[in-house]
Amino acid sequence: VQIYQELKSKQFSETFKKTITRRDGIRSFGGTSGVSSEGTQHSYSDEEKVAFVNWINKSLAKDPDCQHVLPINPDNESLFTSLRDGILLCKMINLSQPDTIDERVINTKKLTTFKMTENLVLALNSASAIGCTVVNIDAHDLMAGKPHLVLGLLWQIIKVGLFADIEISRNEGQCTQTHALFLGLNCLICLLIDGEELDHLMSLSPEELLLRWVNYHLRNAGTDTIRNFSEDIKDSRAYFYLLDQIASHEEPRLDCRQFVSPHDVTSGNSKLNLAFVANLFNMHAGLQKAQINGNDIDTAHIEGESREEKTFRNWINSLGVNPYVNHLYCDLCDGLVILQLYEKVNVPVNWKRVNNPPYPNLGANMKKLENCNYAVELGRDVAHFSLVGIGGENLNEGSPVHTLSLVWQLMRRYTVLVLSDLGDGEKVGDQIILNWVNTTLSQKRKDTQISSFKDKLISTSLPVIDLIDAIAPGTVKWDMVNRGDRGVLKDADKLDNAKYAVSLARKIGARVYALPDDLVEVKPKMVLTLFACLMGHGLKKVNR
Structure with a gap:
């Protein structure tokens, strides 16, 4: 009897698990991570897998380098094996942020395990450079096709692309030109509500702007607004009125039926509904140029994100801070992200001194200012940063000059930290990095040498390419390198x-955040970080 009861109990348990999994579209599996404990359960959503597969199939359908794996079957686990050679991931990154990866570097032929690993390392480091968090993922996880890690990374990459143009300063330029994908002039500023300051609208996250955009059209349709992309979207009423407003007729004609199925809508899958709305916005925003009292709103003072600001913001987000940083200055004004960055560079933070949201209605800014004061105190007294003339109020007010100064010093400390660890704790200064670069180049009999991180020779990138060849012989395809006429190169x-x-x-494994333009223009700060990253990678190889 006891044996019978145990067998029936086990059978019921397994049947129940299958029923729950089937009903919710959730698949569970055990211990997928190399560092996870035995028996750890991970899960992933079938709906999300199907949505991502369909997006990849459509987006890369004509890419000649992807034909060996496309189209991916959405009804099985093909996605997880299709990514193991790294090519699809690299292509998806370039789809989201064009030119992030020079595709001449991607291994596409005679793919050995080593070459596939190189592609995956390239993809991970490039994903990090566009702001994706990859701290607990490595090439082996992706090659093994670990579902929760693959889907998590894919969602980050896809979201970066979907949200790229959902930003006021970037979007405003499209108001003055005709765009084939838009059913009208795409001007987010018309989403301003009565009495709202433009600065507040500009501080909203892409998710908040999308919600504002949907509600703008719902108000114009004379129907109720929504508060989220989950519960409030389940009855499809909002979609009916939204699509009617922007297209007049049925949604398939808009060529935007991506990410969601009827089940995803009725189940309130917020991630996929958000992706659907973002894609719909990018294709058919249906907005008109904003006016106040019949006059156009002056947008001349709106400045887009600079290259330096974007690099810093992507670096911050790649470290997995919370909340995600959409706008460098206003999202750092409560000090919380800065304090998290201190911990990333081994500066201890007393979290008992930190004020966390939700902040009180009265005195909210004072709580944020206290955090900023503490951030400056840590930088000055513990990290020993140069913060002359910088106070907590400067960070709290979102002062670009002062915020950039602190963030740069945090990024520099983060970059050279690995060098200190490899050098038995020795403090690493600019001169040590410079000496290592030149010594390594001369030891490998390279012709290039640099006098400083401002050396004009860096604009050719030849010292960087020579250094990479010195660290990882055979990596450089020299027929791809321009040496110019007598050493003189054109800008192109x-x-x-x-x-x-x-x-x-x-x-080759260096987590580089510098951009190609930083080398061409010889931006000393970014050049320093690039050489420091290469030095760190080179020293790691020596110490193995």
Whole structure:
């Protein structure tokens, strides 16, 4: 009897689990991570897998380098094996952020395990450079096709692309030109509500702007607004009125039926509904140029995100801070993200001194200011940063000059931290990095040498490419490198070399955040970080 009861209990348990999994579209599996404990359960959503597969199939259908794996079957586990050679991931990154990866660097033929690993390392380091968090993922996880890690990374990459144009300063330029994908002039500023300051609208996250956009059309349709992309979307009423407003007729004609199925809508899958709305916005925003009292709103003072700001923001997000940073200055004004960055560079934070949200209605800014004051105190007294003339109020007010100064010092400390660890704790300064670069180049009998991180020779990227070849012999395809006429390169050739150099650095394992333009323009700060990353990778190889 006891044996019978145990067998029936086990049978019921397994049947129940299958029923729950089937009903919710959730698949569970055990211990997928190399560092996870035995028996750890991970899960993933079938609906999300299907949505991502369909997006990949459509987006890369004509890419000649992907034909060996496309189309991916959405009804089985093909997605997880299709990504193991790294090519699809690299292509998806370039789809979301064009030119992130120089595709000359991607291994596409005679793919050995080593070459596939190189592609995956390139993809991970490039994903990090566009702001994806990859701290607990490595090439082996992706090659093994671990579902929760693969889907998590894919969602981050897809979201970066979907949200790329959902930002006021970037979007405003489209109001003055006709765009084939838009059913009208795409002007987010018309989403301003009565009495709202433009600065507040500009501080909203892409998710908040999308919600504002949907409600703008719902109000115009004379129907109720929504508060989220889950519960409030389940009855499809909002979609009916939204699509009617922007297209007049049925949704399939808009060529935007991506990410959601009827079940995803009725189940309130917020991630997929958000992706659907973002894609719909990008294709058919249906907005008109904003006016107040019949006059156009002056947008001349709206400035887009600079390259430096974007690099810093992507670096911050790649470290997995919470909340995600959409706008460098206003999202750092409560000090919380800065304090998290201190912990990333081994500066201890007393979290009992930190005020966390939700902040009180009265005195909210004072709580944020206290955090900023503490951040400056840590930088000055513990990290020993140069913060002359910088106070907590500067960070709290979102002062660009002061915020950039602190963030740069945090990024520099983060970059050289690995060098200190490899050098038995020795403090690593600029001169040590410079000496290592030149010594390594001369030991490998390279012709290039640099006098400083401002050396004009860096604009050719030849010292970087030579250094990569010195660290990882055989990596550089020299027929891809422009050497110019008597060492003189045209600007186009310099940029070509820079793109190649940055992607090569990421491919060999250096987590580089500098951009090709930083090399061409010889931006000393970013040049320093690139050489420091290469030095760190080179020293790791020596110490293995």
